[in-house]
Amino acid sequence: KLDKIYEEIEKPIIHIIKKMQDYGILIDKKYFENLSKGYHKELDKLTDKIYKIAGLEFNINSPKQLGEVLFDKMGMKSSKKKNSNGSFSTKVSVLEELEENNPIIKEILAYRELQKLLSTYIDVIPKMTGEDDRLHAKFLQNGTTTGRFSSQDPNLQNLPIKTELGKRIRNGFIAGKGYKLLTFDYSQIELRVAAMLSGDKKMTQIFCDGKDIHSGVASFVFGVPLEKIDGEMRRKAKVINFGIIYGMGVSSLRKSLGGTREEAQKFYDNYFNQFSGLRDYLEGVKVFAMKQVYTETLFGRRRYFPNINSRIPFLKNMAERTAINAPIQGTATADIIKLAIRYSEEDLKNADLLNKAHLVLQIHDELVYEVEEGFLMEIEKVIKNAMQTVLERSYLHYKTNVPLIVHSGFGDNFGEVK
Template identity: 40%
Template sequence: DIDLNKVAAILQRLEFHSLTRRLPKHMQQVSDDDSSITQVAELPKLTERDWPTTAQFDGPVLLAFEEASGDLIMSTQRDWFCRQPARDVDSSIWSALGLVKIVAFDIKQLLHQLAARDVHIKIDEVHDIKQGAFLIDPLRRDRSLLGLTGADFDNIPAMMAGLWRAYDIQVEKFAQSPKLRDIAYELDFPLTKVLFEIEDRGVLIDPTVLAEMSNRLQARHRELEQKMYSMAGEEFNIGSPAQLSKILFEKLQLPTQGIKKGKTGYSTGQAELDKLRNQHPIIELIEQTRELAKLKNTYTDALPKLVDENDRIHTTFNQDVAATGRLSSTQPNLQNIPIRTELGREIRRAFIAAPGKMLVSADYSQFELRLAAVLAGDEVLIADFNRGVDIHTKSASDVYGVAMDQVTKDQRRAAKVINFGVLYGMSPHGLAAATGMSFGEAKTFIDQYFELRAPIRQFINQTLDQARRDGYVETFYGRRRPTPDILSSNFMVRSGAERAAANMPIQGTEADLMKRAMLRIEEQLGDKGQQILQIHDSILVECDEANVESVGQILKRVMESIAPELPIKLDVDVSYGKDWGEL
């Protein structure tokens, strides 16, 4: 006989969910750790009951929404569930649900599904099972409904039982880790509601601005193509790696030493073009045309197709993508619009305030570097920040041994590059490429820098030691990232794990504080304004023109006072404008 329990265990371990679903329906898998399904057991069979007539709930309520039928599925006990079309649910039930803890696989998606059917509910305490799984193991590959519960809407009794089991496991896990519990219930879980509101509001764009820019990008692209054809002596398809490789390395005879070679010839990827930067002027033109094509395809042509009937675009913010806890933006990604280039600013000008309204941006100044100073216990750097010293000029002054008023622009620029680059393990090669220094000059600069910033180097080393010893690193507030590859015998894998481990405490602490700020701002703004975007270290609010000053004051006050437990002053720059490009 075949032991179907063992078969199911193997299939789940290998994440072969489509095969798992072909096993008998009564077989479900539960876990005794990390809310994943890794052991085989028979979950309690939930029976379906009639929809309740009274609107009183004593404990947590598990909710799910079946897209195909439009039914809301509800369970208040571990042994039964009920269902009803969401539009037919009595208002007293919705009101009662706002008084208890709501448990769901993906709270934000649930709210969007209900809103799409004109059902808008106010809920208080939530437990998001999907986000809980991410908090417990941010490196887990499969956090789908099927992956976490062993079932989906094809088997609703099993799915609801699996969700209850996942919830119970997560509650137990959080009880064992109070810091992680606090992050869940004070930051990540409540933020799902705020992110729903931000996504639902959307941000207004002016399609004509993007259309005009698209035409200009296309014209400029053609100009650059003609220049390249002239340099190459023939026409070719710049989008074809094989044709481009032939032009660069056969026709123009550019050096191939150190250039990667594949099946179709020498590589023309960005890393290889960097090695050829000073070999021929065509390299710069290739990079320019690629940038133009990317901006055109990703933004000026794509964004107008994504607007709703009110010309507002609705991105999706994800809490469970970056292991640091940072938010990511998808469909479309609005966090990757270039900031420092004129083309990037032009694209941002298409993001506008509605008539009678203004955009207000609040941006943390040197956020990561301030947090690095705190985490490293660098008392000198903390004191400099608290005194309002220009930290890049001060660093250059210390490294070069000159008075602050004698620091040159190039010296300050080098110090700025390394002040931020050191947080990401910048090498002498990286500093040299970014500043134009020679390798020797860059190495000397970094060595002298770390003599002055010894606490930061010590902090990075201690973080790596913790990763090797404990198998994880964590933020100031206790968010953890596992580091399984830190002891890998593969140099590239190990180096990548070391960079990720060194970055995580700083970036993760930044993410924790940004989430805290977003929650506080949503509460403080009331009807004076609405958060519409969160981009890296900044928050964008749309408000009535009459409220601009007060909204700016709220943002600055809340964001600068968000972490009184830290011994460093946080500085926030506030700007106003009719479009994002002005900010």
């Protein structure tokens, strides 16, 4: 099995990844320069605000000094304020707990976000480009234990997407003259793979019917027709959908949903009563992992869990949670995406379009190409088809009722296409 993964999945894309790194993605240096100016100005304003509220100047980037200011000078109280070395903890979870009654905390969190964006991306990326103004980040095929890619110099896998300030960074990744950036991403790939591997009838049906998975799950869990599902019900279903495949327990679920532990327990139980195929599958993965000390993806890619039978509860629980997710994440964002890279390249070559489309980024379940403008529609069709048919085309010739759906978009920069 592992030989097959190397021969059929990993080896055929080594040259494609090398080519992607060598080609690089074009960076708009002027855009980053202006963004940097604006963000540094904002950072200075926040610094002044923090000094004013605190009543003194100190190094905001020093956890030690920040802790002393918040807990000693300003007298804040936190249930988990000490680190193991006896110093004050100022990690995000501690600060968020204090945010409600202390206006300085909001400013500190905003300061930290800006500082991280500047020091990790905005001030760094323009300096890392080659003479061609392109960023040639390294993409590592074996960079993670699940088999998915990691990247470094810089780490593009963590490009911010959640906040407006973070999203703006993507506008600085641009297409060259006469080209567009064309992106493809799998729709809810991990949940589709969960339905596929578990064979859960209800979940499979939702995907087969082309319904929204979160609304569909909410309909079953709350016992309400699809058209009566409101935003809050869908939100709760979304939390549990993603939580469950990451091994989330009742306590974490309660934290994410709000409400009482009893409500969370009821929701959790009801979810698994409705989706019993998924429940049995996840339990089966756990039992298999405890016996074999590893899990396998659909294609047989292994991940080992030496702590799964540990006598230390914390280590055992962590290993169990990770083991539950490994086959799903490894199949979705390692095996499937790597096969998609391979087949897209092969099909572009067969269609004589390989010199018109260049793979420039791979982020999680997404592929980004720089494409000659006149060939956009042709290339979009070829790649989308390759990505949606990877399973039956693979050496497993895997047939499933759960369709793989790919969304695509194009624009002059990476922010525009999202």
